[in-house]
Amino acid sequence: MTRAGTALALLPALLATAVPAAAQAELEEVVTLRFEGNEVFPDRVLSASIMTRSTECRGWLLKFFCWSGRSFAINEHFLNPREFERDVVRLQLFYYRRGYREALIGPTLDRTGEGVRITFRIDEGRPVLIDSLAFNGLDRPGDLDLLDDLPVRAGETLDQMALGAARDSLTIRLRNAGYAHAEVLLDILIPAARPYRARVNFDVLKGTPARFGPISIDGNERVDRRVIMGMIPFREGSPYDAELVFEARRNLYGMEVFSNVAVTEELDSRPDGVIPVSVSVVEGDIHRYRAGGGWSTADCVNTEASWTSRNFSGGGRRLQVLGRLSNILNSPLNSTLCRDAGTGPYGRSNWSLSAQFSQPRLFSLRTSFAANVFWERQSLPDLFVRQSLGVDLSVTRGGAPGRSQTIFLQPTAGKLDAVDIFFCSSFLLCDLEGIEVLQRSNWLSPVGIRLAHAGVGQGFGPALGYSLGAEAEHASRLTGSDFAYNLVVGEASGFREFREGWVVAGRLRGGWLGAGGFGALGPEVGSEIAHPQKRFYAGGATSVRGFAHNQLGPRVLFVDVETLLDPGDGGPAPCTPDQIIDFTCDPRTLDDDRFTSNPTGGSRLLEGNVEVRFPLGSADWQGTLFLDFGQVWSDDGSRERARLEWAPGMGVRYFTAIGPLRLDLAYRLGGGEEQRVLTSGIRPHHPAVDHDEARLAAAPDFVRSGRLEILPHPVLYGESADWSLSRLQLHLSLGQVF
Helix, strand or coil, X not given: CCHHHHHHHHHHHHHHHHCCCCCCCCCCEEEEEEEECXXXXXXXXXXXXXXXXXXXXXXXXXHHHHHCCCHHHEXXXXXXXXXXXXXXXXXXXXXXXXXXXXXXXXXXXXXXXXXXXXXXXXXXXXXXXXXXXXXXXXXXXXXXXXXXXXXXXXCCECCHHHHHHHHHHHHHHHHHCCCCCCEEEEEEECCCCCCCEEEEXXXXXXXXXXXXXXXXXXXXXXXXXXXXXXXXXXXXXXXXXXXXXXXXXXXXXXXXXXXXXXXXXXXXXXXXXXXXXXXXXXXXXXXXXXXXXXXXXXXXXXXXXXXXXXXXXXXXXXXXXXXXXXXXCHHHHCCCCCCCCCCHHHHCCEEEEEEEEEECXXXXXXXXXXXXXXXXXXXXXXXXXXXXXXXXXXXXXXXXXXXXXXXXXXXXXXXXXXXXXXXXXXXXXXXXXXXXXXHCEEEEXXXXXXXXXXXXXXCXXXXXXXXXXXXXXXXXXXXXXXXXXXXXEEEEEEEEEEECCEEEEEEEEEEEEEEEEEHHHHHHHCCCCCCHHHCECECCCCCXXXXXXXXXXXXXXXXXXXXXXXXXXXXXXXXXXXXXXXXXXXXXXXXXXXXXXXXXXXXXXXXXXXXXXXXXXXXXXXXEEEEEEEEEECCCCCCCCCCCEEEEEEEEEEEECCEEEEEEEEXXXXXXXXXXXXXXXXXXXXXXXXXXXXXXXXCCCEEEEEEEEECCXXXXXXXXXXXXXXXXXXXXXXXXXX
16 A cells, blocks of 8 residues: 555544544634644645634734733634544645645644644655646647646646646637637546656647627617627627637726626537627616715815716716815814815815716727816915816727726916925025916926836735836927926836735835926026926825825925014024025024925935735734835935935724725834025115015014025924934825825
């Protein structure tokens, strides 16, 4: 008798020895579950193949409560003698199917006062290897491409799971190549004289090349038959391809008009070379109304409502009218629940109204057209406020699943507000008359291309996925834009599950902006002015989480000139009027709370995130540990050597019907930074020109000059101690970071 036969014959005796009192055991808690002797397969893989589990803590964040014995934190498991007996067989079969046909499983139970300790002692034995591998029935060399990347190789272990996967993959590839009735038979021969060497043969029966037959459609009432046919990527008489049948089902579901779609091939029809196809659909609601609201630290209380027609004017066209209102209740909640939503002009209510139209089939099935007309008021706190009216036109060409190319044109007429500090600090345009030109209604009209590629793999190992994206924009007088620039942005992200429920994920994003200027100011003044909306900013709930929204990167401090001239508690004022006029004023004696910090954005960006996501007791909860990094560099070289900022942290996600509700707490490692200081320029009061009410309260002989001035002494702003609670940042938002 072989070792494998001996192992199977000994199973009843082993079980009788291991579970002598199984019938009389009532509830015995499994306190430990161990595997010994396993070298090829790790504990977590073997544990997933059996039913018996040991008592464990419900989650990493509940460890303290588990140590203290709190029952709500502990997931208790008890011994089931019958399942334990079956688990020994399951492990034996697990090894047998993966080529280890002589593996021996020795189960032991150790009963203590705390419960039962289970150990599976494993002797894996010598594996059976694939000595030869043959594919019979394929034509050479044309069919050899069908064998690429199959999960079997000569010399590898005789893994029946991998062999089955290879057989299924080859069958699918043949059917995608036009052989609708293809079958692949698997034959394994292990000679008695060589029990550790196996001959594996795949017998391929291709059958007759097939073509699609008649296509029948039923169930449609409001959607025209021609619309449905337009979403089917094959016609009667075209070569058969099983992948096209799946694509037809996906296209019809993607219209969001049908609640159910069935695309059925009649493989048993005669003759064999003609495959009729029947399409059955169930129409859902053509019109949809939605309304909702939420809250976040960046948008405060917000609400939106939409109306959607999913078969607008027939043809499967889609029209959606969407309205959104944010920064509601920001004024009373700004210091507590809405601290990132802005103050003053930035903290007022933002709104948007848009009409989005899409044509799913433009000239071909893979090409679609979309148009979005919008009217909005949007603010970026401490940066700018913009009211704009525009349209976004795009044509998208889809290729393989997950891949797309989009060409777009976005002409927008917009008016900027609250940008005095921005233009003075970023482009040294400090004359308020020049800034007023920029604040008038101007055109921003870029044309560009967007590329996207995403993929998700589900093999026998861990789940993995990735996405790649790149975008390039150009704006100039040729595109009808008052602002000229070139912009390139790229992003890559991915995830991998390294154990059940545990995922490591990462993202890297970078960008470059080349400013071409603003023509209305002339070539000398406006040669390097980029629109504030197109500059790069970082920090926030979906960026580097150790910083508030847009607060990572180049910034400038603003201090009111009255603060510089005010003696305060009776002592000397920080500066005299003459020092402000001749640029010798030193503001470094002021405390941080006397300044406002304003981000200016930059022309180069690099940011990234690394996360480990893990379960927290149930499918609705997830925890995460993360490390974010990034920096934005300005185009004037002042931060050429600016270091990358790092921010570790942790968070919790609760999965709702509309996405994960996310709470993150991050700590930025970097301390204070030296920043430039901006203030209002002054000049002597002229009675013949200036009104008396224009006099400065702290210096009545002077008035504001109508310019902003950059003071010569930068200020160390922010806490620079080794550790400070002020560098903690809390974010509450909806959706994953990436």
